[in-house]
Amino acid sequence: MSPIGTVHFSSSTRTLQPKTPYRQSRDFSTIPRFLSFPISENIYLPRNSVSFLQTIHHVIDRKIIRVSKEVSVQQQLDDDGPVSVQLQSINSETLFDRIVAEAQQLQEPLIIVWTASWCRKCIYLKPxxxxxxxxxxPRLRFYYVDVNTVPHKLVAHAGVTKMPTIQLWKDSKKQDEVIGGHKAFLVINEVRQMIENATTVSND
Structure with missing residues (x-):
């Protein structure tokens, strides 16, 4: 651990007994070990003991902010990809057919989430x-369709009867689906398993 550094006291500040009560919200003994940093070689502090404590707090606050910013930047550098990817909207039958055809050409599966604006479970599950x-x-694309914005024949063609319904399409056909009527974490686990099964079959 790096040394804290030297602090030079004037004669009047060797015994810290400020006449004015100072708030005790900060306890230096609880500062994490990683925040033990060298402040500087020499810090000359004012004679008034309250000002002395304020100066110490100010220095530590500046260091904490600096460390916090460094950690934030490092987290961004360490991330291999986005935390979340917004689902892309399909709002017409023509767009649906085009996306399915493109996925077939690329020989890639795609996920289509069938939702409705009035469906609370859909809203909760989306993020x-x-x-x-x-x-x-980017190897697997996720889309969503609001059943209120597309022709009913498209919804019927996909065989959707309940919302939310999460389908996996491949080779221009629906291969599997999960109906999300139960708890969100169970739905996500089922969708993940559905994707993994499709990926395993593709690799074989």
């Missing part, structure tokens, strides 16, 4: 699916 999508980005 969790976006986090799951980040785990497979």
């Amino acid at each position: 969790k699916l976006e986090k799951l999508a980040a785990n497979y980005y």
Whole structure:
């Protein structure tokens, strides 16, 4: 551990007994070990003991902010990909057909989430699916369809009867699906398993 450094006291500040009560919200003994940093070689502090404590707190605050920023930058550098990926909207039958055809050409599966604006479970599940999508980005694309914005024949063609329904499409056909009527973490686990099964079959 690096030494804290030297602090030079004036004669009036060797015994810290400020006449004005100073708030005791900070306890230096609880500062984490990683924040034990060399302040400087020499710090000349004012005679007033309250000002002395304020100066110490100010120096430590500046160091804590600096360390916090460094940790934040390092976390960004360590991330291999996004934390979540926004689901892309399919709002027409033509766009649906084009996306499915492109996936077939690339020989890649895709995930289509069928939702409705009035479906609370859909709204709750969407951000969790976006986090799951980040785990497979960019090799697997996630889309969503609001059943209120597309023709009913498209919904019927996909065989959707309940919302939310999460489907895996490949080779222009629906291969598997998960109906998300139960708890969100169970739905996410089932969708993950569905994707892994499809990926295993593709690799074989």
